[in-house]
Amino acid sequence: MLKSIILGVSDAIEPKMAEGYTVDGRYRVEQYLGSGSYGRSYRVFDNKQGCQAVLKALRLQKRLSQRNISSFRNETELLRGFIHPAFPRFYECGEFNKIPYFTMEYINGKTFEQLIFSEGRIYNENEALSVAMKLNEIIGYLHSQQIVHRDVRIPNIMIVGDELKLIDFGLARKLSSGTRHPAKKPAKNPYRELSVCSDFYGLGHFLLFLLYSGYTPEHEQAEERSWEDELQISLPARQLIRRLLQLDEPYDDWRYVQEELLRITDLQAMS
DSSP: OHHHHHHHHHHHHSOOOOTTOEETTTEEEEEEEEEOSSEEEEEEEETTTTEEEEEEEEOHHHHTOHHHHHHHHHHHHHHHHOOOTTSOOEEEEEEETTEEEEEEEOOOSEEHHIIIIISOOOOOHHHHHHHHHHHHHHHHHHHHTTEEOSOOOGGGEEEETTEEEEOOOTTOEEOOTTTSSOOSSOOSSGGGOSSHHHHHHHHHHHHHHHHHTTOOOSSOOSSOOOHHHHOOOOHHHHHHHHHHTTSSSOOOOHHHHHHHHHHHHHHHHHO
């Protein structure tokens, strides 16, 4: 409740940049894209380079804390270091009217949130697992660089053609040797756990969103049921998701996840 009040007050004090507004005499705002973990994102036109880009500016309430400013800079540095087709290319960083910002590649695609909830896209089990394999490969690259994303969710996963893109690195962190493996006890918020398990947890929920895209309740339910009761999926897929969600022994390496995904899809191909 308090967080919502603070956000509302800060948004009233510092409203969104209007269409046509120019940042640093260079970036003309074309469209407000939304708010992420730390910043507001806009599609802008870069008058210097003559192309579209995304400008992400640190929100007012986040600028009040040095810790949040450091996290924003951390996102900047992570993106600056990436050379990979699954992530937006980093362009520039700066400060305008005491507002830190950076610019990056504009990805002309759709998020899975848009595909499922706005366009009604439906994924069967085989399609969902195939998409999950692509996403897991991206997660694997991050983990090989000792990075965890910690925000693998449908608004942050985009598709362009047949390729997936992972965006919003506001919560991403570098791993130390002692934080790579799962904790002995499940984290209170598995999404924010500083280990590879946080991204596998996100992958598990991502899979559930894809699988639920084709779910229709048979009748009005008196009480809420679990996904295991509602979804008609294979036993191997169910076991995979349980481990991703840390309901059973969690995975500690993306390669084990990929092996299991391949095994399940191979079984389906033979059936």
